[in-house]
Amino acid sequence: MKSKLILGCLVPTDVVTRACAMFDTVVAPGPNDMTVPEMLAAATDHRADAIVFTNTLPLNAAAVAALPDCVKIGATVSVGYDHFDVVAARARGLVATNTPGVLTECTADFAFMLMLDAARRGAEYDRIMRKGWRYRIGQGDLLGVRVTGKRLGILGMGRIGRAMAQRARGFDMEIFYHSRTRLPPELELGATYCATFEAMLPHCDFLSMHAPAGPATDKIVNARTLALLPDGAVFVNASRGGLVDEDALLDALTNGKLFAAGLDVFRQEPDYDLRFAALENVVLAPHVGSASKETRNAMGFRALDNVASVLAGNGPIDPLWT
Amino acid sequence: MPNPTLLVTRRLPDAIEARAARDYDARLTACDTPMPDVVAQAAGAWGVVCCPGDKFDAALIGALPDSVKAIATFSVGYDHVDVAAAHARGIAVVNTPDVLSVATAECAMLLILAAARRAGEGERMIRADRWEGWAPTQLMGTLVSGRRLGIFGLGRIGRELAKMARGFGMQIHYHDVARLPPALEGDAVFHPTDATFLPVCDVLSLHAPGGAGTRHWLNAERIAALPRGAVVANAARGTLIDDIALIAALKSGHVAAAGLDVYDGEPQVNPGYRSVENAVLLPHLGSATTETRDAMGHLVLDGLDAVLAGRVPANLVR
Incomplete structure (x- = not known):
């Protein structure tokens, strides 16, 4: 008999198909992802062995405690897991996994795109074009900032931060980074380590964030x-x-401190702060850093592989606690 | 001796106008459109700084006062200056080669990434407050990392782009009139014909010169030879593309997305582009960084300074 899986978030068709082939799967009916009460009800009603979800579902300590005992693993289809109380999961013995690795290149591509787009004013230019252009732009007007040869500071030199650095090297950028620990030389590849975030900032013509969210x-x-x-x-x-x-x-973007910003993430999503939408010098994206078909499939498959491995007794591939 | 007079036909970056005013009796303008009375304004001038859009043909050059000894164009291209007519009158011509390569390659890489990752659509959705949350296939774009990049024209700008693209793990292919020496080619794969080149272009970026020989090079037939879902970028010359064919391919989905900085007939742009979501459109600002425009301006003034001192400037148009 197949194990029971609650697929609580909407995922690409290929992932749904594979989930249904591997498990006795209850699929979120849509059009939205399951809420926490819906997820808890589905897990209880179907005596689920596993739940798959993403950052739209805050699996906090209360939600973890409310999961029926039959649930052995919670697999988030994301690399970030600030929506998942891993301490509570550990206390309950709930295996917790994420999907690192498979979205590294895709997310670094997107972060670099945001950097170029913000520096070179691409979104602002696109708006000019769609309004018809029709006027002369002077040699000194609407100028962007060159990226090549500048200094890039990276907060968080994990997989995605290092992929960002690799792209930046193609633009002859000088790379600074701050992480909790200094990387070995073979991963650092000439980047300059700064012991504190604050010590890095004066060197940052460009600053890109690649750290997890959390109290720290x-x-x-x-x-x-x-x-x-x-x-x-x-x-x-x-x-x-x-x-x-x-x-x-917002202050820094309007008082001239910052030339521009590229933002794919916000404190509140999707109800982000609309004051950003009034600014010309921001490039805005609706949290699509991993939004390519290849990557979204790979993330879903990775979550399913974690579930399968745990339910087969082989332990998680990407454990969030050990 | 007073400083020689320099007529500047357009507003230039602040730093450049400041240097011009320091070293010359500079006649500056706040205007961004072509100067209607260049000949009259040039009365007594030793040099003239012009821009693309100023038509310095044989008639205008013939009518310039004898005092004019140098013309500097704030651009790489000098199609708008009749160099032979200038030389016949003993007028030196200087331009701004090389300094735009990096900025233009940056622009091409931006166009590739922004088109592939549907940046314009995401921007429009979020600014219109139409972001209602995550959906599995919402704004799902094309992964750039690891893909095959085809570069049509592996000159200075094409090679800068290749270097940038290697950081994204892209495999570089190119088509050009001749194969480059190994030192310039690197690991890029040369294709002597379209027949082998086009089918490997997951991403196609154009870096060939304009002119009759390449007019509408990217036509319906060549577009059909691209892999389905290809991404097209053009930061070179608008005339390289048959707009009607590209717009049709963007609508059919054969071309997943396009990023364009230049247009056939610009600043008039085929209105079909404005109605397609999967095009990222820029108003010919490939070189529009402060650093690049300043570098162009300094090169213009370096060239004029050299002519004035009786030296041969490195950026002399021969």
Whole structure:
């Protein structure tokens, strides 16, 4: 008999098909992902062995405690897991997994796109074109900032941060980074380690966030830290909105401290702060850093592989606690 | 001796106007459109700085006062300056080669990424407050990393783009009139014909010169030879593309997305582009960074300074 799976988030068709082939699967009916009460009810009603979900479903301590005992694994289809109380999962013996690795290149591509787009004013230019252009742009007008040869600071030198650095090297950028620990030389590849976030900031013509959200990084980008950047810096965030004090970011974007920003993530999603939409010097994206067909499939498959491995007694491939 | 007079036909970046005013008796303008009375304004001038869009043909050059000894164009291209007519009058011509390569390659890489990852659509959705949450196939784009990039024209800009694209794990293919020496080619794969080149272009970026020989090079037939779902970028010359054919391919989905900085007949743009979501459109600003425009301006003034000092400038148009 197949194991029972609750597929609580909407996933690409190929992933649904595979889930149904591998497990006795209850699929979220849509059009939205399951809510926590819906997920708990489905898990209880169907005596589920596993649940698959993503960052739209906050599996906090209360939700973890409310899961029926039959559920052995919670697999989030994401690399970030600030929506998943891993401490509570561990206390209950619930295996917790994410999908690292498979979205590295896709997300780094997107972060780099945001950086180029913000620096070169691509979104603003596109709006000019769609309104018809029809006027001369002077040689000194609407100028962007060159990316090539500049200094890039990366917060969080994990897989995606390192992939960002690799792309930046193709643009002859000088790379600075801050992480909890310094990388070995074979991963650092000449990047300059800064012992604190604050020590890195004065070197950042460009600043890109690749750190997880959580108490240690909540609003790490704030009025005090933004002030440490060089004037005219460009800020990029394709990791988590929780890293940013958005009032301070809006100030920096309107008072000339920052030249521009590229944002794929926000403190509130999808109900993001509409004050950003009034600005020309931000490039906005609706949390689509991993939105390519190949990557979304790979993420879903990876979550299913984690479930299968755990239910077969082989343990998780991508454990969030050990 | 007073500084020689320099007529500048367009507004230039601040740093450049400041240097021009320091070293010359500079006649500056706040205007961004072509100067209607260049000949009258040039009275007594030693040099003239012009831009593309100023038509310095044989008639205009013939009518310039004898005092004019140098013309500097704030551009790489000098189609708008009749160089032979200038030389016949003993007028030196300088331009701004090389300094645009990096900015233009950056622009091409931006167009590739933004088109492939549907940046324009995402922007429009979110600014219109139409973001209602995550959906499995919402704005799902094309992965750029690891794909095959076809570069049509592996000159300076094409090679800068190849270097950038290698950081994204892309495999580089190219088509050009001749194969490059190994030192310039690197690991890029040369295709002497379209027949082998086009089918490998998951992403196609154009970096060939304009002109009659390449007019509408990317036509319906060549588009059909691209893999289905290809991404097309053009930061070179608008005339390279048959717009009607590309718009049709964007609508049919054969071309997944296009990123364009240049247009056939610009600043008039085929209105069909504005109605397609899967095109990222820029108003010919491939070189529009402060750094690049300043570099162009300094190169213009370096060239004029050299002519004035009786030296041969590195950027002299021969």
